[in-house]
Every structure is written in C-alpha cells, then in structure tokens.
Amino acid sequence: MTPRTFTKWLPAIVIPAVIAVGALAVPLTAGAAVDLPDKTPEQVLALVGTSTVDALSGTIEQTSELGLPELPTTGPGASANTGAASALELLTGSHTGRVYLNGPDNIRLQVLDNLAERDLVRNGSDVWLYNSKDNSAAHVTLPAKDAAGEDSARKGGMATPEQLAAKFLSAVGPSTTVSVGTDGSVAGRSVYDLVLTPKTTGTLVGTVSISVDSQTGLPLAVEVTARGQEKPAFRLAFTELSLGAPDASLFTFSPPAGASVTEQALPDAAALGQKNAADHATMKADAEKFFAGVTISGTGWDAVVELPAGSVPAELSSSPLLGELTTAVSGGRVISTALVSVLLTDDGRVFAGSVPSERLQAAAVGG
Amino acid sequence: MSPSDPREPVVTGTGPTGHAPREPDQTGPAATAVSRPRGASAAALLGSELTVLFRRRRTWAMLAALAAIPVLIAIAVRLTSSPVTPGRGPAFLDRITQNGLFVAITALIVSIPLFLPLTVGVVAGDTVAGEANLGTLRYLLVAPAGRVRLLLVKYAGAAAFCVAATLTVAVSGALIGAALFPVGPVTLLSGDTIGVGESVLRSLLIAAYVTVSLLGLSAIGLFISTLTEVPVGAMAATIVLSVTAQVLDALPQLDWLHPWLFSHYWLDFADLLRQPIDWTSFGANALLQGGYILVFGALAYGRFVTKDILS
Numbered sequence: 001m002t003p004r005t006f007t008k009w010l011p012a013i014v015i016p017a018v019i020a021v022g023a024l025a026v027p028l029t030a031g032a033a034v035d036l037p038d039k040t041p042e043q044v045l046a047l048v049g050t051s052t053v054d055a056l057s058g059t060i061e062q063t064s065e066l067g068l069p070e071l072p073t074t075g076p077g078a079s080a081n082t083g084a085a086s087a088l089e090l091l092t093g094s095h096t097g098r099v100y101l102n103g104p105d106n107i108r109l110q111v112l113d114n115l116a117e118r119d120l121v122r123n124g125s126d127v128w129l130y131n132s133k134d135n136s137a138a139h140v141t142l143p144a145k146d147a148a149g150e151d152s153a154r155k156g157g158m159a160t161p162e163q164l165a166a167k168f169l170s171a172v173g174p175s176t177t178v179s180v181g182t183d184g185s186v187a188g189r190s191v192y193d194l195v196l197t198p199k200t201t202g203t204l205v206g207t208v209s210i211s212v213d214s215q216t217g218l219p220l221a222v223e224v225t226a227r228g229q230e231k232p233a234f235r236l237a238f239t240e241l242s243l244g245a246p247d248a249s250l251f252t253f254s255p256p257a258g259a260s261v262t263e264q265a266l267p268d269a270a271a272l273g274q275k276n277a278a279d280h281a282t283m284k285a286d287a288e289k290f291f292a293g294v295t296i297s298g299t300g301w302d303a304v305v306e307l308p309a310g311s312v313p314a315e316l317s318s319s320p321l322l323g324e325l326t327t328a329v330s331g332g333r334v335i336s337t338a339l340v341s342v343l344l345t346d347d348g349r350v351f352a353g354s355v356p357s358e359r360l361q362a363a364a365v366g367g
Numbered sequence: 368m369s370p371s372d373p374r375e376p377v378v379t380g381t382g383p384t385g386h387a388p389r390e391p392d393q394t395g396p397a398a399t400a401v402s403r404p405r406g407a408s409a410a411a412l413l414g415s416e417l418t419v420l421f422r423r424r425r426t427w428a429m430l431a432a433l434a435a436i437p438v439l440i441a442i443a444v445r446l447t448s449s450p451v452t453p454g455r456g457p458a459f460l461d462r463i464t465q466n467g468l469f470v471a472i473t474a475l476i477v478s479i480p481l482f483l484p485l486t487v488g489v490v491a492g493d494t495v496a497g498e499a500n501l502g503t504l505r506y507l508l509v510a511p512a513g514r515v516r517l518l519l520v521k522y523a524g525a526a527a528f529c530v531a532a533t534l535t536v537a538v539s540g541a542l543i544g545a546a547l548f549p550v551g552p553v554t555l556l557s558g559d560t561i562g563v564g565e566s567v568l569r570s571l572l573i574a575a576y577v578t579v580s581l582l583g584l585s586a587i588g589l590f591i592s593t594l595t596e597v598p599v600g601a602m603a604a605t606i607v608l609s610v611t612a613q614v615l616d617a618l619p620q621l622d623w624l625h626p627w628l629f630s631h632y633w634l635d636f637a638d639l640l641r642q643p644i645d646w647t648s649f650g651a652n653a654l655l656q657g658g659y660i661l662v663f664g665a666l667a668y669g670r671f672v673t674k675d676i677l678s
Contacts, residue, residue: 011668015665110557254560256554
C-alpha cells in the first residue's frame with residue numbers, strides 16, 4: 001500500500017477509533033469522582049428525613065438480574081400482559097418509567113413499554129390506571145381521609161426510589177452495618193452513597209446501596225447486590241431528574257374514546273360496613289386463620305417466612321409458567337433467584353426468604 | 368480490484384432495459400464542472416442524480432409497493448366483520464376502526480422490519496455499483512475531485528429516497544385511513560387525547576424518525592456498493608445485513624451488542640406517541656445513525672478514491 005493510498009483510508013481508521021474512544025470516555029466522565037463534604041451515616045439519614053421535595057419530573061430505569069428466565073418482550077405485541085405473567089414481567093428484565101409529582105395529590109407514573117405504555121394518574125381522590133396495549137382504563141375513587149395511605153399500595157408496577165429506600169431504612173437495626181460509601185453521581189447530581197451491609201452471612205443479600213442527593217436529600221437510586229456478585233441484582237435509579245412542578249395537564253386524565261373503562265371500588269370502611277355482618281365475620285375469621293398459619297423463623301436478613309398449606313391459589317400452583325420457573329428438589333419445587341428463594345413443598349406449604357434454598361429445605365423438614 | 372485487473376473496460380451507450388438511460392445532457396454537468404464554480408456543479412450533479420433516480424420505473428414500482436401496504440391493511444380491517452382484538456396483530460391495529468389516522472402508524476410498524484430496508488437496500492446498493500455496471504461511472508468522474516463529490520451526491524440521492532419511501536407509507540396510510548374510517552382526535556399511548564392537527568404533526572415526526580433510522584443502512588449500502596460492480600450483489604448484501612442486525616437484536620444473549628446495532632431503535636418511534644413526547648430514543652437513534660454514516664462514509668471514501676475505475 002503506497003503512502004498516498006494510506007492517507008485515503010485514514011478517515012476509515014480514525015473515525016471508528018474516535019467513536020470507540022468516545023463511547024468509552026463518556027461513561028467514565030459521567031461516573032467521574034465526586035468529592036462531597038464527608039457525612040456520617042446518621043447525617044445522611046437525617047438529610048433523607050428532611051427532604052422536602054414534593055414536585056419533580058424524572059425518568060426512572062429499573063434493571064433486574066435476578067436469574068429468572070426472561071420473558072420475551074422484544075417485537076411488537078410479544079409479551080403476555082395478564083395476571084402472573086405481568087407481575088413476573090416487571091420482575092425480570094429492564095423497564096423505563098417516567099414519574100411526575102406535584103404534591104402528594106398529583107402523581108403520574110408511566111411504565112414505558114415497547115410500543116405500549118401503562119399509566120397511573122392520581123389527581124386528588126381520582127386514580128386512573130390505563131393500559132394502552134388493550135386500551136383499558138380503570139378508575140378508583142379514593143376515600144378522602146386515608147387517600148395518602150392507599151396511594152402507596154396502588155402504585156403497583158414500579159416503586160419509586162423513595163419508597164424502596166424508606167422500606168430499607170426502617171429495617172436498619174442491630175442486624176445491619178450502615179456506612180457511607182464513595183460519593184458518586186446519579187442523573188447528573190452528586191450523591192452520597194448509603195451502604196447497608198447485613199451482619200449475618202446467612203442471607204443472599206450482599207449490600208443495599210442507596211444514593212442520596214447531596215442537595216435535596218432525595219433518594220435517587222437503590223441498588224441491591226447479591227452476595228458475591230459484582231453487578232447489582234436489582235437497580236432502580238433516576239436517569240433524569242428535574243425539580244419543579246410539571247405541567248398541570250399531566251395530572252388530568254379522562255379515558256380516551258373507545259377504551260373499556262371499569263370502575264373499581266375500594267373496600268373502604270363505609271363499603272365494608274354495608275356488607276352484612278355474617279360476611280364480615282367470615283372474612284375476619286379467614287384473615288385470622290391465614291395470619292395464624294404464617295410463621296417467621298429468625299429475625300433480620302436471614303428470616304424465613306412460612307405460609308401454611310393451601311395459601312397458594314390452585315390456578316397459580318398448577319400454572320405451566322410455574323413449572324418453567326421452578327426446579328424440583330427433594331420435598332418440593334424451588335424458585336431460586338439471586339436475592340430471594342421460594343420453596344413450594346409437596347404438601348402445599350410455602351417457604352420464602354432471602355436465604356439459600358438449602359436453608360428453606362432444612363426449615364421445611366425441621367418445621 | 369487491482370491495477371493489473373485484466374478486465375476490459377466496458378463502455379456502453381445505453382443501459383439494460385428497465386433502466387432509464389441517462390440523457391446525453393446529464394453527463395454534461397460533471398463533464399463541464401471544470402469550468403464552473405464547484406457549488407453550482409454539485410447542485411447540478413445532485414439534480415441530475417435525483418432526476419435519474421425518480422424517473423426510474425424501478426423506483427416508482429417500489430414506492431407503489433410501499434403505498435400498497437397501508438391500503439391492504441386498511442381494506443383488510445374494513446372488510447372483516449369481527450372487531451380486531453386488542454393486543455393481537457401489529458400494534459395499533461385495533462385502533463384503526465376508531466381512527467383512520469392509525470393506518471399510517473400501523474403500516475409504518477409493519478414495513479420497518481422488511482419492506483423499507485428492502486427498498487432502501489435496492490437504492491443504496493445500486494448507487495455506485497449500478498453506474499459501474501452501466502459503464503457510466505467514469506464519465507461522472509471526469510471532473511477533478513469528482514469522486515468525493517459523486518459519493519456525497521450518491522448518498523444524498525439515497526437519503527432522498529429514504530424520505531420519499533417513508534412519506535409514501537405515511538401519506539398513503541393517512542389518505543386511505545381517512546377515506547375508509549372516521550378521523551378524529553387521536554389517543555396517545557399515555558391515554559391522553561390530541562387533536563387532528565397535532566396528530567398530523569406527530570405523524571410527520573414519526574416519518575422523520577423512520578427516515579433518520581434508515582440513513583445508517585443507506586451508508587452501509589453505499590459502502591458495499593463501492594466494493595463491487597454487480598449492483599444486485601450490493602443490494603442483496605445490504606438487505607441481508609439489515610435482517611441480520613434485527614435477528615441479532617432479538618437475541619438476549621447479545622445484550623451488550625444491541626445498542627450498537629443500527630436497527631436497535633427502529634421500532635422505538637412509539638416514544639413520539641407518549642405525552643409528553645419522550646425525545647430520548649429520537650436522540651439516541653440520531654446519534655447512532657450519525658455514527659454509522661461517519662464510519663461507513665469514511666470506509667466508502669477510502670474504497671472509492673483508491674479504486675481503479677475502469678468502467
């Protein structure tokens with residue numbers, strides 16, 4: 001090759017090289033070292049406690065590598081979107097969602113699916129759920145007084161980082177070492193990294209890391225890493241965040257023409273009171289019976305929950321999906337993921353915990 | 368091809384049947400470029416390229432086939448008595464009976480994986496190899512520094528076809544939809560409703576997205592076209608690559624590769640149907656296609672300027 005020929009080919013060599021360098025360098029600069037004033041875990045927790053952000057819009061990304069088989073989600077209309085498959089679909093793979101928040105009464109959550117979207121809109125006491133895949137909407141009217149309490153239970157699909165963080169923070173106790181890790185940045189904001197490490201070695205959870213915005217105290221990311229693994233098994237993080245009230249029109253929702261709308265009543269106090277007493281009593285007895293059967297052995301991270309026989313609905317236990325997810329072990333079938341194991345014994349009992357499946361089997365034999 | 372290639376230069380006056388022969392004055396702009404300002408001559412070359420491209424019967428046949436896709440979908444949906452079950456068939460199929468404007472979007476979803484890449488592959492694969500095959504390439508290269516300019520003009524022609532192909536599907540879909548079904552406010556994926564005016568705007572945005580999506584493939588086709596003198600080979604290779612990229616994109620084991628595949632964001636234009644519009648995929652797609660244009664443009668440049676043009 002003559003030198004002249006070589007110069008002609010030079011762009012074909014240089015441009016891919018520049019692109020490769022750029023592709024490597026951009027994530028590096030995004031994760032560049034951030035140095036914030038040092039804080040103790042208590043101070044970071046206090047920062048979270050004092051967080052007053054109640055208006056924001058942002059994009060959230062969830063990635064799960066729990067070791068469950070991934071359901072097909074590529075291609076238009078590929079993923080099944082009903083019942084158990086829908087719940088499992090949210091647990092496996094990755095999702096992107098958008099959150100809009102303006103005070104506690106105006107919430108909009110969007111799960112951005114492939115060529116589809118699932119929406120939750122709350123405007124005061126009106127809550128709308130919309131699924132574009134089958135063009136269906138559900139309307140729930142919240143009772144005025146405990147509206148705030150119902151809301152967190154209704155969010156369903158995708159929990160916000162705040163909720164997950166609050167759940168873990170409340171569990172911080174004698175079982176856990178809390179430390180502050182290296183400062184980083186999430187969604188372009190500098191964060192403190194609150195690291196929770198279980199003291200016991202009996203659990204599958206390695207560390208839980210919560211990224212706390214250094215300015216507002218808002219939790220921006222939650223990562224759960226399984227013991228002995230480098231990549232997080234579960235990660236929920238903002239990829240974009242802007243503080244400030246979103247457009248008010250986002251919180252007004254009326255079902256589109258042609259959508260199938262269902263009204264869903266909440267079993268609130270008034271509705272329950274209207275039911276006849278006998279019905280009420282049976283429900284109460286059922287509930288008591290159910291909770292009487294639930295036993296929790298151990299405390300903290302390596303606790304094992306036992307559900308009595310018959311607590312799994314027959315249609316779920318006979319579902320072929322379950323057969324694909326579980327592996328047969330002596331005494332039952334087991335679902336083991338990176339973070340949680342569930343054992344369904346042959347006599348119908350269910351054992352679950354963030355422990356290796358062998359411990360569940362031991363608990364099933366011992367109990 | 369090496370300089371010692373024994374192949375005889377083929378110079379023919381007229382192309383095979385089915386190709387519109389270049390009119391005598393169309394080799395003129397390139398031939399007289401020496402005495403003209405460079406910009407004017409490039410514009411003339413581009414004009415001549417576009418005229419040749421859009422006068423071809425083959426181009427019209429491909430555009431007609433693309434226009435037929437939404438027509439077929441609309442007629443099929445109109446003639447079936449049973450309502451389309453939501454979630455069955457291509458996305459948005461069940462919305463067509465309520466709103467004819469969805470015909471265009473459904474047709475685009477149907478044509479993106481195969482029909483659009485197919486036609487773009489034919490045009491992009493033909494760019495340089497077609498001229499070489501017809502023996503007209505060296506007449507186009509009489510002007511000094513003509514090769515870079517010719518490459519740019521050829522790519523612009525292929526890009527113009529991307530625009531035409533996408534708009535053909537979108538416009539024909541909107542027209543047949545409006546003719547056969549009621550037209551009214553459009554329901555977005557988020558459940559919000561927008562008026563007809565804004566929905567036309569969003570359809571144009573989607574057309575722009577799909578056009579941008581095809582630019583990377585056009586650059587690949589242009590590069591392959593400089594490698595050979597057999598246009599059919601270049602066309603087939605380009606189309607095969609587009610199918611291969613989509614197959615690779617469907618394999619979860621190759622997760623790390625997916626963001627680098629030019630077909631990765633092809634179906635993500637649905638983000639333009641959310642409220643508010645999610646521009647993330649538009650930006651990511653444009654960046655990716657830009658990268659492909661740069662890389663394969665550079666490769667095409669390297670190949671084309673060092674190539675021995677004998678025909």
